[in-house]
Amino acid sequence: MSLQVTDLWLDLGEFHLRGVHLEVIAGEYFVILGPTGAGKTVLLEAIAGLQFPRQGRILLNGRDITRVPPERRSIGFVYQDYALFPHLSVAENIAFGLQRRGLARKAVAERVERLSRRLSIHSLLQRRPETLSGGEAQRVALARALAIEPAILLLDEPLSALDPQTREELQRELAQLHRELGTTTIHVTHDFEEAVALADRIAVMHQGQIVQVGSPEEVFRKPESEWVARFVGVRNVFRGEILPGDGGYRWLVLEGTGRPGMRVAVLTDLSGSVHASIRPEDIVLSREPLYSSMRNSFRGRIVGMVDRGALIYVTVRVPPGALDFVCAVTRPSLEEMELQEGREVYIAFKASAVHVF
Numbered sequence: 001m002s003l004q005v006t007d008l009w010l011d012l013g014e015f016h017l018r019g020v021h022l023e024v025i026a027g028e029y030f031v032i033l034g035p036t037g038a039g040k041t042v043l044l045e046a047i048a049g050l051q052f053p054r055q056g057r058i059l060l061n062g063r064d065i066t067r068v069p070p071e072r073r074s075i076g077f078v079y080q081d082y083a084l085f086p087h088l089s090v091a092e093n094i095a096f097g098l099q100r101r102g103l104a105r106k107a108v109a110e111r112v113e114r115l116s117r118r119l120s121i122h123s124l125l126q127r128r129p130e131t132l133s134g135g136e137a138q139r140v141a142l143a144r145a146l147a148i149e150p151a152i153l154l155l156d157e158p159l160s161a162l163d164p165q166t167r168e169e170l171q172r173e174l175a176q177l178h179r180e181l182g183t184t185t186i187h188v189t190h191d192f193e194e195a196v197a198l199a200d201r202i203a204v205m206h207q208g209q210i211v212q213v214g215s216p217e218e219v220f221r222k223p224e225s226e227w228v229a230r231f232v233g234v235r236n237v238f239r240g241e242i243l244p245g246d247g248g249y250r251w252l253v254l255e256g257t258g259r260p261g262m263r264v265a266v267l268t269d270l271s272g273s274v275h276a277s278i279r280p281e282d283i284v285l286s287r288e289p290l291y292s293s294m295r296n297s298f299r300g301r302i303v304g305m306v307d308r309g310a311l312i313y314v315t316v317r318v319p320p321g322a323l324d325f326v327c328a329v330t331r332p333s334l335e336e337m338e339l340q341e342g343r344e345v346y347i348a349f350k351a352s353a354v355h356v357f
Contacts, residue, residue, distance in 0.1 A: 001061040001151040001184055002026040008046060008056030015042045016208040017053065024152075024186060026061070029178050031195045032188045033219075034205035035231065040188040041080075043205070044154045047186070048077050060151060071100070076145030076183075080157040082137045084129040090140050091116070091125040097148040115143040119173070135166040139173075146181070155187040159194060171197055192233060196220065204228050221279065222355050229277040235313070235326040236278040240264075242271045242356070249295065249351055252276055256321020265295035268356040275357050280313060280328035282353035287337050290348040297348040300325070302341050314339060316347050 005022040017039050024030045032040050045051040047058060049070035058066045065073050084093050091112055098108045116122040119139045129137060138158060145153060158174070159167045175198055178185055189195055195202050196216045204212045204219060212224045223229035229237045240254040249265045252274070256262060266276065284290060290297050300318035312334050314327045325347055329339070339345070 003047065003061075003152060003184065003186070004057075004059040005043075005047070006057045006059070008043075008053050008058070010042060010046055010051055010053040010056075012042050012051060015039050017042055017046065018208040020056070020208070020210055022203060022210060022213075024184060025200075026184055027182045028200045029175075029185045029187065029198055031199035031202045032186065032205055033190065033192070033195045033202050033232075035190055038205040039208040040205055041156050042208075044077070044156055044186065044188055047152070048075050048154055049073050050077075074148070074151040076148060076150035076153045078138075078141045078145045078153070078155050078158055080160060082129075082141040084137060084140060084144075086129050088128075089125065090121065090127050090129070090132075093129070093140055094125075094143045094147050096144060101148065111147055112143075115147055118177075119143050133166075134162050135170060138162065138170060142174075142177075146177075146183070150183065153183045153185045155185065157188055157190070160189070160191070167194075174198060192220070204231065206231070222357075223277060224357055226275050229275070233279075234277040235280050236283075238276050238323070239273070240276060241273055242266070242268060252354065252356065254321060254323055256323045262298075262318065262321045262323055264354060265351040266354045266356050267351050270356050277355045277357070278325070278349055278353055280326045283325060283327040283347050283349045285314060285316065285327045285329055285333075285337075285339075286346045286348070287339075287343075289346050292348060293350075294348040295351040296354075297346065298325075299344065299346050302339060302343050302345055305339070305341060312339075314345075316345055318347070 003024040005020055008017050008020040010017040034040050042051060046053055049068060057064055094112045095108050098111060116125055121139045124136060159170055187198060199216055202216055202219045203210050206227060212219060212228050220232050223232060226237055238254045240252045243251040243253060245251045250268055252264045252266045254262045254264060298318045300316040302314055303317045304315035306313040311328050314329055316325050316327060318325060327347060
């Protein structure tokens with residue numbers, strides 16, 4: 001089912017929702033991405049009926065459910081801490097919502113059997129929650145939420161408490177379940193990779209507001225504000241002024257800490273004062289001058305290196321203006337080029353790699 005949230009305002013201690021507008025298409029896997037304290041969980045709780053807004057409307061397939069009690073909304077909710085009933089077995093946890101709805105005992109047993117096998121927890125049905133691993137508990141919580149065949153499934157940081165291997169397994173499981181069941185899903189996270197791997201669309205949330213909505217490609221490559229750009233890891237965010245150019249390009253004169261004047265070729269219809277962002281992976285780094293079709297090529301010096309395992313982020317300071325560009329290189333490239341702080345290098349990037357906003 002589709003979901004519409006219109007001009008939603010809600011106050012809950014230090015968390016506030018401020019004029020939230022959101023539209024989720026039926027059958028969509030929709031991810032709400034934002035830092036801790038952005039109000040993501042509060043928004044899920046408002047949708048589920050666990051918190052009531054002071055203003056605004058929530059529509060489920062066109063039906064106003066803003067004041068409808070939680071049990072009458074047909075919404076499945078999986079909390080970050082799983083919230084399993086400790087006094088019930090795994091089977092009883094999964095069956096809980098079905099029994100509350102008065103489903104026949106045989107039908108309940110069949111659904112518990114089917115879901116437990118689908119989620120590979122059939123051997124756990126007689127266990128109690130305290131004996132389960134994090135991944136097992138998450139699968140049980142997911143089975144319990146899916147058992148009622150919800151109109152919408154809400155997932156609150158479902159993978160954050162898991163180890164990396166289990167997180168990847170469950171991430172694949174969530175994607176496969178969504179392909180099979182087609183349940184409209186809203187998934188809250190602060191993890192960029194998780195969002196990109198799962199989402200049809202992403203809403204970025206900041207200080208109780210939705211600040212950008214789009215496909216993963218749009219959000220990560222075309223941020224609409226400086227805050228979104230920095231939050232999604234663009235790393236290279238500049239201010240500058242657009243000037244006329246030639247050959248279909250315009251010039252962006254970047255502001256620097258030294259004398260201004262560094263010009264970057266860009267593709268944009270904007271003019272005047274702007275922001276610009278360049279993702280680190282879109283910048284090519286070399287020990288020798290680069291001769292290619294890339295419109296922007298500069299000489300600089302390495303002033304910093306940050307090791308992130310498979311990738312190393314290399315900061316290159318480029319005159320004039322003493323501007324720092326962060327480039328992403330692989331470990332083999334780092335070793336092959338013998339990169340180190342203080343070494344002179346060259347960077348290059350396409351005009352189309354510069355997002356102007």
